[in-house]
Amino acid sequence: MGKLKSFIITFDNNKDVYQVGEIVSGKLIADVTEGIKARGVRVRFHGFAYLQWTESHGTGEEQRTESYSAEETYFDETLTVWGKELGDKAGENPTLPAGYYEFPFQYQLGKKLPSSFEGGIGYVRYYIKGIIDRPWRFNHTTKCAFTILDMYDLNKEKSAMTPSRNQNSKTLCCLCCASGLIELQTQTDRGGYCPGESVLVKGSLENNSNTKITKTSARIIQTVTFYASGRSTSRLHTLSSAVGLGCRGRTSGNIGELVLPIPAAPPSGLRYCSIINITYVAQVRAHISGPHMDLEVYLPIKIGSIPLTTPYGGSQLSEYGPAIPGVPDYPGAAAAPLPPPPTYAAVTGGGASIRDSSDSKFTRGQLTFAPKYMYYDWSQHPQN
Missing domain, CATH: 2.60.40.640 (Immunoglobulin-like)
Known part of the structure; x- marks a missing residue:
């Protein structure tokens, strides 16, 4: 991608864990080496649950495989940070000139969201995707997941x-x-x-x-x-x-x-x-x-x-x-x-791939993710 040296998402104060009701904030950073014709630069906030598994039924020639899936969406909103608004087809498309850009973003979380979870055949996932929306060509995209915690008291x-x-x-x-x-x-x-x-x-x-x-x-x-x-x-x-x-x-x-x-x-x-x-x-x-x-x-x-x-x-x-x-x-x-004061600890076993059907092979970003949860480290805290 010769015209785009880097395209990343950063969170303010390196904060990648949020409690329900908080504001997610950060920057979409693009280092453009040559002007890019684009409808706009956008930031998508997506929170959803998805699962899929298969089962085999019957035997012999009558054996068949059934697939089961379900999905529910908690939020899916797109913010335009440069250029034409999404769906605006009027006039010429602008050119994003060469240069270094920091596009700030904010998103207000709701108060009734499930905690992030990665479970192999199913997950609750929250991510931000940066998009350079280009006419008649593949879009430049970058993606980064973050953790949301439902504070179960x-x-x-x-x-x-x-x-x-x-x-x-x-x-x-x-x-x-x-x-x-x-x-x-x-x-x-x-x-x-x-x-x-x-x-x-x-x-x-x-x-x-x-x-x-x-x-x-x-x-x-x-x-x-x-x-x-x-x-x-x-x-x-x-x-x-x-x-x-x-x-x-x-x-x-x-x-x-x-x-x-x-x-x-x-x-x-x-x-x-x-x-x-x-x-x-x-x-x-x-x-x-x-x-x-x-x-x-x-x-x-x-x-x-x-x-x-x-x-x-x-x-x-x-x-x-x-x-x-x-x-x-x-x-x-x-x-x-x-x-002890709580910290955040990631689940063991490594991260899960956050690529899905909305991503292309050109999607950049942090595409492996492990959610973090509240953790109280008594080993580092006096108990007597």
């Missing part, structure tokens, strides 16, 4: 202070003979967390069988469900894991304290998006020796953006509630210090 979630409790049991069968009952009781320290905090899981095992429980394990599972054309499909991701204690046959005991750190992750629910939903659970598993299915317990939790606070402004560690049999010294409510 755990203090407004009634269940966030309440521990998540559950139990499960099973009887092993061996050579048509039933053994004694195995029971697993577990609970979390509370029901709501923010990235940077840890889910604390405790519990007890009652093993009335003759079979050894080799260990227990716990993990945080993120379930993303996508909806289209009356159907749905889900994808599961493990965010963190830990290993706890087991017990021999005909004994009982506690599983220890299993600590599950929460990495950068989108908030539960993905509010204001009707085609993607996100839920989280802490799964606890008792690993049973031999050819037996493990015993599992699921503890639903919420992940938010604003941590729990006491009436005095400090972060709150909620009560564990009633004691669990076999788990001594299970703590009650305790006030924690003020939380």
